[in-house]
Amino acid sequence: MAAAAPSQEELRGLYRELILDHARNPRNFGKLAEPSHLAEGINPLCGDKLKVYLQLKEDGQIADASFEGSGCAISVASASLLTEAVIGMTKDDAVGFFSAVINSLTGTEGVKNFDLGKLAALQGVREFPARVKCATLAWHALNAAIHDDQQTATTE
Amino acid sequence: MSEQEPRIAELHAAQPGDRRADFPALDQQINGHSLVYLDSAASSQAPTAVIDAVASYQQNDHANVHRGVHTLSHRATEAYEGARDLVKSFVNASTRSEVVFTRGTTEAINLVAQSFCRPVLKPGDRIVITHLEHHSNIVPWQQVCEQTGAELLVASIDEKGQINIAELIGMLDERVRILAIAHVSNALGSILPVRELVEKAHSLDIPVLIDGAQAVPHMPVDVLDLDCDFYAFSGHKMFGPTGIGVLYGKEARLESMPPWQGGGDMILEVSFDGTTYNELPYKFEAGTPNISGAIGLGAAVRYLQGIGMDVIARHEQEILDYMTSELNKVDGMRLIGTADEKASVQSFLLDDIHPHDLGTILDHQGVAIRTGHHCAMPVMNRFGIPGTARASLALYNNRDDIDRLVESLNAARKIFS
Ligand SMILES: Cc1ncc(COP(=O)(O)O)c(C=O)c1O
Numbered sequence: 001m002a003a004a005a006p007s008q009e010e011l012r013g014l015y016r017e018l019i020l021d022h023a024r025n026p027r028n029f030g031k032l033a034e035p036s037h038l039a040e041g042i043n044p045l046c047g048d049k050l051k052v053y054l055q056l057k058e059d060g061q062i063a064d065a066s067f068e069g070s071g072c073a074i075s076v077a078s079a080s081l082l083t084e085a086v087i088g089m090t091k092d093d094a095v096g097f098f099s100a101v102i103n104s105l106t107g108t109e110g111v112k113n114f115d116l117g118k119l120a121a122l123q124g125v126r127e128f129p130a131r132v133k134c135a136t137l138a139w140h141a142l143n144a145a146i147h148d149d150q151q152t153a154t155t156e
Numbered sequence: 157m158s159e160q161e162p163r164i165a166e167l168h169a170a171q172p173g174d175r176r177a178d179f180p181a182l183d184q185q186i187n188g189h190s191l192v193y194l195d196s197a198a199s200s201q202a203p204t205a206v207i208d209a210v211a212s213y214q215q216n217d218h219a220n221v222h223r224g225v226h227t228l229s230h231r232a233t234e235a236y237e238g239a240r241d242l243v244k245s246f247v248n249a250s251t252r253s254e255v256v257f258t259r260g261t262t263e264a265i266n267l268v269a270q271s272f273c274r275p276v277l278k279p280g281d282r283i284v285i286t287h288l289e290h291h292s293n294i295v296p297w298q299q300v301c302e303q304t305g306a307e308l309l310v311a312s313i314d315e316k317g318q319i320n321i322a323e324l325i326g327m328l329d330e331r332v333r334i335l336a337i338a339h340v341s342n343a344l345g346s347i348l349p350v351r352e353l354v355e356k357a358h359s360l361d362i363p364v365l366i367d368g369a370q371a372v373p374h375m376p377v378d379v380l381d382l383d384c385d386f387y388a389f390s391g392h393k394m395f396g397p398t399g400i401g402v403l404y405g406k407e408a409r410l411e412s413m414p415p416w417q418g419g420g421d422m423i424l425e426v427s428f429d430g431t432t433y434n435e436l437p438y439k440f441e442a443g444t445p446n447i448s449g450a451i452g453l454g455a456a457v458r459y460l461q462g463i464g465m466d467v468i469a470r471h472e473q474e475i476l477d478y479m480t481s482e483l484n485k486v487d488g489m490r491l492i493g494t495a496d497e498k499a500s501v502q503s504f505l506l507d508d509i510h511p512h513d514l515g516t517i518l519d520h521q522g523v524a525i526r527t528g529h530h531c532a533m534p535v536m537n538r539f540g541i542p543g544t545a546r547a548s549l550a551l552y553n554n555r556d557d558i559d560r561l562v563e564s565l566n567a568a569r570k571i572f573s
Binding site for chain 1: 509512516533572
């Protein structure tokens with residue numbers, strides 16, 4: 001059975017003011033001077049490309065994070081929100097957060113007792129299956145960067 | 157009606173804009189709006205005639221071809237070979253042996269690269285293509301160059317998306333083993349002056365392959381008149397099924413080429429001392445072919461012939477002109493691909509809205525367009541953009557579709573303003 005069509009409200013839910021704001025004025029945009037970790041994410045379907053840079057302290061805390069690249073409003077806003085969210089987290093917390101965000105965007109598992117904060121604004125993509133990969137792209141890159149995975153992360 | 161001359165009424169009925177009812181998929185609601193399908197360059201919808209032909213074959217006539225004495229096998233063979241005859245007449249090939257069924261344009265080009273070019277290419281040889289090619293008319297040549305040490309030359313395009321003819325002609329010399337060019341660009345809509353280029357290339361004995369995937373559904377194509385050596389196209393872009401396409405090749409060229417793949421159907425006699433290959437076109441059709449696909453393609457050809465390709469070309473030109481002028485009225489519009497000679501396709505950017513976002517918002521209003529690089533990344537790099545939104549036409553589109561497109565673009569601007 002076909003899923004119910006997204007409503008006008010859901011479209012507005014996808015392009016919320018917070019998302020549009022981060023897409024127009026991405027935070028933490030650009031290279032870090034001396035990143036300790038970095039990874040690139042590519043969405044082969046649409047050609048979106050993002051690089052996530054991390055500056056980790058000895059104790060594993062993320063001192064700084066940034067991203068650069070080009071993409072649609074959803075992927076840029078998601079990357080911008082990501083950098084804001086993970087600065088100050090420990091690397092283990094960031095990995096946990098990564099899983100929680102992916103689950104909440106793909107809707108594979110209910111996310112219980114997890115406060116996504118501003119990131120909840122991205123949940124509008126759940127009504128737009130074709131756009132989920134845009135929202136998760138930066139997160140896959142984050143995960144790859146933390147794990148020092150030199151390979152380019154893809155959404156596939 | 158009674159006051160009208162019957163001839164005019166007849167003409168009117170033959171207008172392809174009124175043919176929407178032939179295409180059941182067009183008659184549906186998407187996200188609460190009636191579907192406006194503007195993505196035929198990626199894949200076109202099929203008319204009932206094609207759907208029925210495939211279904212009837214599956215229901216009544218299915219069997220393997222060329223190998224049974226029983227009735228069903230005979231019927232399947234007749235229908236499969238009948239489709240070949242239809243294609244032959246559609247593109248005006250000289251003989252049916254010049255029509256090779258493939259999986260599509262991509263496979264047809266790979267066949268020529270591997271069977272026609274690879275055996276003779278050596279370091280120092282050249283292959284010439286253009287900057288506006290689809291990846292399927294780039295990568296097979298890159299591969300065969302890697303395999304043989306030959307070199308790939310790329311003729312540039314200008315700001316309008318037209319190839320630089322003088323530069324291309326300047327690349328043609330005795331080192332060039334093949335010129336491979338699109339008839340119509342899928343990303344930009346530019347029509348290439350293929351006839352003139354074939355003539356120029358032939359004056360230097362250079363064979364020419366034309367990628368006709370975006371031409372065949374939109375205009376009359378006559379391979380004899382073009383005099384090209386090879387012409388490739390896909391069924392699913394001309395209202396037929398997926399998984400079937402055509403390589404037209406001049407008989408003498410095809411005769412000179414070794415088979416590409418080995419297996420059943422492509423042999424006359426097999427023994428462990430050696431194998432004799434079958435005659436054309438079967439030499440290039442190893443294994444059980446896509447029988448239902450070919451039958452569907454044949455039905456599509458018959459459907460198109462029933463309307464007339466010149467009628468279709470005129471209709472689409474009118475809708476394309478209307479689309480171009482209406483899009484130009486939208487604030488923040490940047491058209492990509494503004495060649496003097498164009499067919500069926502318009503790429504564009506709207507303000508700084510990413511094409512992907514535009515695609516979602518349009519889909520939400522029932523308008524289907526393609527967004528992204530359209531398998532032509534070099535074209536996007538040429539214009540310094542990551543991708544475009546692309547509206548592409550077919551015989552079933554009309555002015556209402558264009559009005560809906562423009563309406564939905566204005567709605568998108570509101571969301572992003
Ligand atoms: C100009 C052009 N060439 C080649 C192709 C490849 O066709 P197919 O994928 O059917 O093999 C396409 C289709 O996208 C095209 O537009």
